[in-house]
Amino acid sequence: MNIKQVNLKKIKPYGDTLDDGKIQFSFTLPVNASDEAKECAKRYLEMLGFSNVIITHMDAMGKGFSFFVAYASADKTIDFTTISVPKATREVWDKHTIVEKVEKELKRNITIVGACIESDAHTVGIDAILNMKGIAGHKGLESYHGFVVYNMGAQVPCEEVIALAKKVNADAILISQIVTQKDIHVANLTKFIELLEAEKLRDKVIVIAGGPRITHELALELGYDAGFSVGTYPEDVATFIVQSLLHKNLK
Ligand code: B12
The missing domain is CATH 3.30.30.60 (D-lysine 5,6-aminomutase beta subunit KamE, N-terminal domain)
Incomplete structure (x- = not known):
């Protein structure tokens, strides 16, 4: 490889020799x-x-x-140098810090309801975030002391997610959307937010979207508080929830 200095103001793809495009x-x-x-x-x-x-x-x-x-x-x-990408969190805490913040600063449990909604049958993404086992050695939120987790699985109608969130007085709702053919994820995510608004719950709960084609920017556009994509670990999501509850004082 050519070792000449990269000019960050003028970059192009590289295959064999720098700047070969x-x-x-x-x-x-x-x-x-x-x-x-x-x-x-x-x-x-x-x-x-x-x-x-x-x-x-x-x-x-x-x-x-x-x-x-x-x-x-x-x-x-x-x-x-002109590129910047909106992110849900500036600083991601480790599990120990998250649990300590909940115990010492929030001083109450956090209730989370999660599901992969409507026709989408892909459970692995939401399980990676919520289940005890987690992903790639990062334990899921079920394993966090102070977190009460309801994982509803896949193909859950929006109405059922909202009903459970109401029943258990959820602090955060986690929505997964993996299938994106013909923008079905946008339609489903929009439907969920509209139903939540109709129930007058939108301002009372943190709502997070996730999936391979979800960006933080798209999630904000659709009315969510945050969006997470490929490579997300449970710590990323837990940090966002705890920071939101501590700083925005939602409850
Ligand atoms: C396993 C799998 C299945 C399994 C699912 C089993 C199960 N129990 O989940 C089965 C066989 C059922 C299946 C079915 C189908 N599948 Co499929 N499936 C996959 C596959 C191979 C892996 C998905 C996966 O598990 N990834 C691993 C997890 C850990 O990654 P992840 O989902 O991205 O999750 C991470 C992040 O996105 C994020 N995240 C995800 N959700 C959430 C939620 C929140 C709140 C947060 C914070 C973060 C978050 O965090 C996770 C961890 O980092 C992918 C291809 C691929 N390699 O990705 C295709 C894929 C997703 N499937 C696809 C398709 C088309 C289908 C079918 C329509 C096929 C068919 N014609 O029948 C059906 C749809 C069924 C349905 N109704 O939904 C397409 C989707 C294309 C698209 N863009 O829409 C893919 C991409 C394959 C392809 N290349 O065509 N599938």
Whole structure:
């Protein structure tokens, strides 16, 4: 690799040599695999402004479709110093600190209701955050002293989540959405917030969304207090909840 200093104001993708602009693509065209399909894939990338296009792989994807892997070079650069991404928490506490803050500063238990809502059957994400076992050696919120957790699992109608949250007087509701086909996650997350507002509960509870295509920014846009994505650990979520309860004095 070239060891020349990176100019953060003008960065571009890197493959073999710094600033070579190399990008790998994989995509499908709605035509049978053929010499013409391969040429079409190449020309399409050229049309998008890429140079040195190489189609390294073509495969038939059933009748009427072809799949490609390609490499090409990009000319454009981007100023990395202008990029900032909203985050739910500036500082993530470890489990010991979280539990101590709850015991000594909040001085009461925190009740959490979590579910993967509507048609979505993916339980692993919400389980990773809530279940005792947690994820990658990070124990879930069920294992935190001072946390009372109700994990409702997957395919739970919004109405049932709200009913339980009301019944147990939840401090926080955790909503998981994994499937995003045709933006179903946005529709489901919106439905949940609207029902919560109709029940006049929105301002009384912390509402958090999570899933691979959820960003903190999207969650805020949809009316949630925070959003978490791939790579989230239970500590990230617990820190946000405790910081919110301590600082915003929601209850
Ligand atoms: C396991 C799996 C299944 C299992 C689920 C079993 C179960 N009990 O969960 C089964 C076989 C049932 C399944 C079914 C389907 N699946 Co599936 N499935 C997967 C798979 C392989 C892994 C998902 C997973 O467990 N990830 C591990 C967890 C730990 O990661 P995570 O969910 O992202 O969670 C983390 C964060 O996102 C975040 N997080 C998640 N939720 C929450 C919530 C809160 C509040 C917070 C704070 C954080 C948080 O924290 C977690 C930990 O870091 C993925 C592909 C993949 N590799 O991701 C496809 C995938 C999610 N499935 C997919 C699809 C399409 C389906 C089906 C529609 C397939 C079909 N045609 O039938 C069905 C849908 C069924 C339904 N009604 O929902 C697509 C979704 C595409 C999309 N973008 O919409 C994927 C991406 C596969 C693919 N590449 O096409 N699936």
